Amino acid sequence: MAKKDGNQEIKLTASLEDYLETILQLTRAKPVARIKDIARARDVKAGSVSAAMKRLESLGLIRYERNEYIELTVEGARRAQKVLSRHLVLTSFFEDILDMPADEAGAEACAMEHHLSDAAMDKFVRFFEFLRTCPGAPSNFLELFHGCRRLDGEAECGFHCKDPACLDGIWQRNTTNINALEHGQEGTIMHVGTAPAIRQRLLDMGILPGVKVKMERRAPGGDPVWIRIEGYQLSLRREEAEGVAVEL
Amino acid sequence: MSVLKKKPRNSEVIRIAIAGQPNAGKTSLFNALTGSSRNVGNYPGVTVERRSGKYHFEDKQYDVVDLPGTYSLSSFSPEERVAQKELLDNTADVVVVVVDSTALTRSLVLLAQVIHLGANTVLALNMSDEAHAAGQFLDLDLMEELLGCPVVETEAHKRVGAQKLKSVIARAVEQPGEPRPPVLGERLSGALISIESMLAGTSVKREQRSWVACKLLLWDREFTPMVEAQGEGGIEAVAQAAVLRKQIEEQTGEDISVFVAERYHGFAHGLVTETLRQRPRDDARVLSDAVDRVLVHRVLGLPFFLAVMYAIFWVTFTVGEYPMGWIENGFALLADLVSQNWPDSTAPALRSLVLDGVIAGVGGVVVFLPNIVLLFFGLALLEDTGYMARAAFLMDRLMHRFGLHGKSFLPMLTGFGCTVPGIMATRTLENERDRLVTMLVLPLMSCGARLPIWMLLVPAFFAPSMRAPMLGAIYLFGVILALSLALLLRKTVLSGEEAPFVMELPPYRVPTLRAMTIKMMERSWLYLRKAGTVILGVSILMWFVTSYPKADARDIDQQITAGQATSQEDNDSIDAVRNLKESFAGRLGVAIEPVFKPLGFDWKLVTGMIGSFAAKEVFVAQMGIVHSLGESGGRSESLREDLSRNYSPLAGVSLILFLLIATPCMATVAVTRRESGKWKWAALQFFGLTALAYLISLVVYQGGLLLGFG
Numbered sequence: 028m029a030k031k032d033g034n035q036e037i038k039l040t041a042s043l044e045d046y047l048e049t050i051l052q053l054t055r056a057k058p059v060a061r062i063k064d065i066a067r068a069r070d071v072k073a074g075s076v077s078a079a080m081k082r083l084e085s086l087g088l089i090r091y092e093r094n095e096y097i098e099l100t101v102e103g104a105r106r107a108q109k110v111l112s113r114h115l116v117l118t119s120f121f122e123d124i125l126d127m128p129a130d131e132a133g134a135e136a137c138a139m140e141h142h143l144s145d146a147a148m149d150k151f152v153r154f155f156e157f158l159r160t161c162p163g164a165p166s167n168f169l170e171l172f173h174g175c176r177r178l179d180g181e182a183e184c185g186f187h188c189k190d191p192a193c194l195d196g197i198w199q200r201n202t203t204n205i206n207a208l209e210h211g212q213e214g215t216i217m218h219v220g221t222a223p224a225i226r227q228r229l230l231d232m233g234i235l236p237g238v239k240v241k242m243e244r245r246a247p248g249g250d251p252v253w254i255r256i257e258g259y260q261l262s263l264r265r266e267e268a269e270g271v272a273v274e275l
Numbered sequence: 276m277s278v279l280k281k282k283p284r285n286s287e288v289i290r291i292a293i294a295g296q297p298n299a300g301k302t303s304l305f306n307a308l309t310g311s312s313r314n315v316g317n318y319p320g321v322t323v324e325r326r327s328g329k330y331h332f333e334d335k336q337y338d339v340v341d342l343p344g345t346y347s348l349s350s351f352s353p354e355e356r357v358a359q360k361e362l363l364d365n366t367a368d369v370v371v372v373v374v375d376s377t378a379l380t381r382s383l384v385l386l387a388q389v390i391h392l393g394a395n396t397v398l399a400l401n402m403s404d405e406a407h408a409a410g411q412f413l414d415l416d417l418m419e420e421l422l423g424c425p426v427v428e429t430e431a432h433k434r435v436g437a438q439k440l441k442s443v444i445a446r447a448v449e450q451p452g453e454p455r456p457p458v459l460g461e462r463l464s465g466a467l468i469s470i471e472s473m474l475a476g477t478s479v480k481r482e483q484r485s486w487v488a489c490k491l492l493l494w495d496r497e498f499t500p501m502v503e504a505q506g507e508g509g510i511e512a513v514a515q516a517a518v519l520r521k522q523i524e525e526q527t528g529e530d531i532s533v534f535v536a537e538r539y540h541g542f543a544h545g546l547v548t549e550t551l552r553q554r555p556r557d558d559a560r561v562l563s564d565a566v567d568r569v570l571v572h573r574v575l576g577l578p579f580f581l582a583v584m585y586a587i588f589w590v591t592f593t594v595g596e597y598p599m600g601w602i603e604n605g606f607a608l609l610a611d612l613v614s615q616n617w618p619d620s621t622a623p624a625l626r627s628l629v630l631d632g633v634i635a636g637v638g639g640v641v642v643f644l645p646n647i648v649l650l651f652f653g654l655a656l657l658e659d660t661g662y663m664a665r666a667a668f669l670m671d672r673l674m675h676r677f678g679l680h681g682k683s684f685l686p687m688l689t690g691f692g693c694t695v696p697g698i699m700a701t702r703t704l705e706n707e708r709d710r711l712v713t714m715l716v717l718p719l720m721s722c723g724a725r726l727p728i729w730m731l732l733v734p735a736f737f738a739p740s741m742r743a744p745m746l747g748a749i750y751l752f753g754v755i756l757a758l759s760l761a762l763l764l765r766k767t768v769l770s771g772e773e774a775p776f777v778m779e780l781p782p783y784r785v786p787t788l789r790a791m792t793i794k795m796m797e798r799s800w801l802y803l804r805k806a807g808t809v810i811l812g813v814s815i816l817m818w819f820v821t822s823y824p825k826a827d828a829r830d831i832d833q834q835i836t837a838g839q840a841t842s843q844e845d846n847d848s849i850d851a852v853r854n855l856k857e858s859f860a861g862r863l864g865v866a867i868e869p870v871f872k873p874l875g876f877d878w879k880l881v882t883g884m885i886g887s888f889a890a891k892e893v894f895v896a897q898m899g900i901v902h903s904l905g906e907s908g909g910r911s912e913s914l915r916e917d918l919s920r921n922y923s924p925l926a927g928v929s930l931i932l933f934l935l936i937a938t939p940c941m942a943t944v945a946v947t948r949r950e951s952g953k954w955k956w957a958a959l960q961f962f963g964l965t966a967l968a969y970l971i972s973l974v975v976y977q978g979g980l981l982l983g984f985g
Contacts, residue, residue, distance in 0.1 A: 090770075101773065220530075223351075223532065224351040226532060227351055227532055227536075228351070229775070230533060231347040232346055232779070233380070233381040233540065235533070235536060235537055235540055236533065246668050247573065247577060247672070253668060257381075258560075259381065259779065259781075261778065262664070262779075263776065264671065264776040267776060
């Protein structure tokens, strides 16, 4: 069972995850998704979409608007984003590294994306990023990869790496989110990814990629957090802070 | 909609709009410009506050609108939509953008957007004294040149720079500057130009096209359908925007909103970098940060917070009791004066109207004033020092669990004193939904006017050892119900995307007495003028339904001759009870008695409740009347004995619950209507709480009967 910060995440069936993913993709192209759009995209009957939507709504992952429009909740968007990014990473892996045809790569990714645990996926992404960003690696790159992992963050990986971005880019790149910063710890914002309304407000208040952020303190109970950004100070709720990725 | 409409303009009066981010000192600047002439109300249909005023300068009249404070002009919150609409409707001749000089880059983003929107802009660099003190100096001439609009430094809270600003505004009216469109980078500008060209065939105004193009690129939920409805050109523009958005997102690997925000910030950052002659020192906030280390300390933070809250509560209600007493005595004196000089026999109906309707009604309105004045002085102090944001920071976790906001705490606490100022205090909440939820559940906080009722009922039905725990349980039950109901409202009527909490924590500032006084007076005046008139109207109506029609005098005479009443005092009280029973309220009470029978109430209790709509404590007086003891008997032991004889303790519990939950008083209903902007919310509060009270009392009473209590 996937765990995150101690909170047990409800396990979704593969088909429900696929639906979330479809809704996310549809709402990127249009402001809202509708039952019939989803049915068309997934090539299924509207009736089975409705049933799946009811289930997703009962799990608090989506909302029906006017009984026809469908919107992801914050949690739904997070879950969908997770599935989608897995899908993209896996597709790209099969396609770019293993050199498979695009449609086969997509089908493999679809089958795999629901079953990997978070931990396995994380390792997978790290490995994949390593392969992509270390073009200077020699043919024994697997050895190099294992060597680096043992040292975990140390600059010397036992081999002389020609591309400094390889080291800077992966092993020293220690990404986390604002909420996970320790008291007094500083980081640079990498990515702002929450629900659109909240994201816009974060952006308006200067929470942008590349900006330095420092954790000042937390309210009793750990939520909200108090951060310092380029000379002014802001307070964010935990779920808002979790949506902002930072690099240490 | 807004963008596409052209409004007729009155050229005699010059219109100014003030835009700015929260905490930039926008309202101070507004006050500095307009002096004492202002009008505070709501934008129609939303709880967003609209503040307008005027001033005269060089023989011309300037009407000023203070737009709601927003960090940007996106269309997510009602405040942002309102501000954007006012700017796009093009009713303002000059838009003054107020920025916080100590957080320049972030503040200038709004300026970039206002310029982009095509407004005739003047920039006011507010809090320039603080920026100078921190060692920050700007090349203002260069800034004017780069922006193409006038720049003025102001210290609004001290009214420094107001005259200069007025003359700059006057100049800007005569010779509108040519604000240069913000430099947004090749990729974004290119995209905007290509979308813009397709808008040529639509009714979008020329100077607003680039802005609308940007909104289309961002797939704005308001603009997209609006432009699409504009025929071929609009549809093409929307389609083009979709293509370009996809392209940009693929090329940059960023969400379009991030990309656009970065371009605006980039422009603001570049502007600051170029015009900065001397950087501010890093230690400018050292003192404020040191204070924070104590006031929001892990351990010390909460006790300090509770002490501050208690102090405000104490001042509002304990200190407020004195002036309230004076006001009550004053109105009693006035009533005495009228009744002595107005003999019973001349126009008795009018006499009763004046005495029991008008004087009592006006008194009922004015009596809240000390509470409101003192509370808003306290609130202004919290807001102007910057502690309010800290308080919200400390309380948010607890309140957020129930779908409320950290800033909901103080209004709810105030509700223990009186619901009316509590509801008015919800103005400190920036988000409309937070404000509505807080407002709607506030009557469940057992207010001070209900205390006399508990003082009457609890000893009547419970043994001495049970009285204190019962009283505590009543208050606790109210709080639990309020929080649960808040959660329920969030899940049902007021559901929807959670509003962002992200909040600025400005440095502590020394507030000025003037600013606090203005805030306080604004609120008090708003209460008297807007809510007061409704309360007065309902008072007179309540007077009418409880005194008309009069009981037939012969009936009473018959009772007297039949020896049912012996002394003069008894005569009076029988007179009163008959009058009440014969009145509309009494008749209504009798008529709906069957509805309340399952709750264990008879017509006397029901009539008392109808009367308590005027003010909760009236219930006690009404009980005195219906139990033939006269109004003065309200607090006496005999009334308690009478009650405990006539009703079982179970009926007592049912009654207490009903009075706690049901039917907020008319002042609450009036203020909710005023503050929410719609009768709908006041009605929901009134009927929702009454239905809930009925349900809970029914379950308790019937359940109790089944279990063999009572």
